Amino acid sequence: MKVCLYLELSEPSVFSGGIRQAYENQRRALRKCGITVTSEPSDSFDVLHLQRIGPRSLYLAEKYSGRLPVIIHAHTTAEDFANSFVMSDSLAPYLGRMLTYFYNKADLLIAPTPYAQRVLQRDGVTRPVEVVSNGVDLTRFQSLNRARSMGRGRHLLRGVVVFAVGLVLLRKGVDLFCEVARRLPAITFVWFGRVHRAVKPRTRRIIMGAPENVRFPGYVENVTEAYAAGDIFFFPSAVENEGIAVLEAAAAARPLVLRDSECFAGRFVDDENCLMAADAEEFSRHLQRLVDDPDLRLRLGDEARRFAAAHSLEQVGSRLRDIYARLS
Numbered sequence: 001m002k003v004c005l006y007l008e009l010s011e012p013s014v015f016s017g018g019i020r021q022a023y024e025n026q027r028r029a030l031r032k033c034g035i036t037v038t039s040e041p042s043d044s045f046d047v048l049h050l051q052r053i054g055p056r057s058l059y060l061a062e063k064y065s066g067r068l069p070v071i072i073h074a075h076t077t078a079e080d081f082a083n084s085f086v087m088s089d090s091l092a093p094y095l096g097r098m099l100t101y102f103y104n105k106a107d108l109l110i111a112p113t114p115y116a117q118r119v120l121q122r123d124g125v126t127r128p129v130e131v132v133s134n135g136v137d138l139t140r141f142q143s144l145n146r147a148r149s150m151g152r153g154r155h156l157l158r159g160v161v162v163f164a165v166g167l168v169l170l171r172k173g174v175d176l177f178c179e180v181a182r183r184l185p186a187i188t189f190v191w192f193g194r195v196h197r198a199v200k201p202r203t204r205r206i207i208m209g210a211p212e213n214v215r216f217p218g219y220v221e222n223v224t225e226a227y228a229a230g231d232i233f234f235f236p237s238a239v240e241n242e243g244i245a246v247l248e249a250a251a252a253a254r255p256l257v258l259r260d261s262e263c264f265a266g267r268f269v270d271d272e273n274c275l276m277a278a279d280a281e282e283f284s285r286h287l288q289r290l291v292d293d294p295d296l297r298l299r300l301g302d303e304a305r306r307f308a309a310a311h312s313l314e315q316v317g318s319r320l321r322d323i324y325a326r327l328s
Contacts, residue, residue: 001324002036004045008054018166018244019075022112022134023051026073029135029317035324047071047324053102061105069327072106074099074129077119080171080239100124107327110320112242115263119241130323135316136247136308144228144252151229155190155217160291162257163190163230165223165245166237168207168216169199173236173259175206176280180234182211183284187291189214189234192226227252232290232297236283239263250308255300257286273303 007023026049030037038045041060048064049071050057061070078096100123103109109129111117117129151157162181168174168191181189195207195216207216220226227233233249234257240246241263249256256274258264270276275286290297 002045003047007051008057025135029313033317116241132319133311136251141251147228151225160231162232166193168195176236178210179280180283181214250304253301253305
């Protein structure tokens with residue numbers, strides 16, 4: 001079997017870092033399962049698997065409709081686009097209608113979580129939707145000692161470090177991140193990730209007014225160093241279709257502190273594989289508890305690693321292979 005895994009605008013982009021990482025994970029997952037992959041639609045193939053909305057992807061969906069199985073990966077929703085960049089709130093409803101039109105061209109959609117599946121159905125998608133995680137490459141996080149030394153040395157980090165990874169956005173909770181840090185001045189907080197020029201002005205004001213114990217080092221060339229350098233992954237994001245950063249932190253066996261939000265419900269359970277909170281006061285208590293209790297950090301880190309193992313590339317490849325075989 002040969003699959004065309006097509007990512008429109010495939011060059012790296014600040015707007016699609018997560019999509020591109022998911023795409024690369026799929027390529028590796030399929031090859032591990034013995035599936036031949038091409039990224040060129042001019043090749044011959046048995047299944048077309050589109051990754052992102054765009055004029056060529058829409059053309060390809062219509063061209064191959066009824067001829068070959070057409071699968072569209074629903075990485076994007078209007079909900080996770082809003083509250084991110086300048087004009088994103090105004091544009092989100094229009095994007096939502098475009099996405100629904102595009103997604104309904106598929107024979108089958110893939111959503112990364114049951115939450116994302118529900119969002120698609122609420123938005124008017126009528127095509128069948130299968131849930132398949134974006135997955136995580138566990139081998140990247142097997143031995144972190146050298147990466148930890150490099151990362152902590154590069155960023156001059158000492159003691160227990162609370163950290164996040166990803167674009168610095170309001171949707172991802174940068175305001176709450178800074179508010180919690182202000183309540184815990186003795187702890188170092190680091191957010192690894194770009195601050196794009198198109199972020200909302202309020203985001204820049206929050207960064208400029210952040211307390212002294214918060215650092216924004218920007219883009220990190222080797223992101224594994226970020227996960228290795230930090231000790232507690234604090235990710236107060238309000239909306240994630242899955243959250244690749246969460247999977248990667250889990251693979252690095254870092255204890256997870258997440259927002260008590262619909263997008264994480266069902267996958268994460270408070271005090272089992274993470275700690276969850278709804279406001280700055282509760283987050284502050286959780287983080288101080290983790291800083292003071294290394295045994296709790298170890299237990300939650302081990303549970304996070306077990307969660308990540310259930311989302312390995314081998315698992316993803318097997319699920320995709322079964323879906324392709326069923327449609328072919």
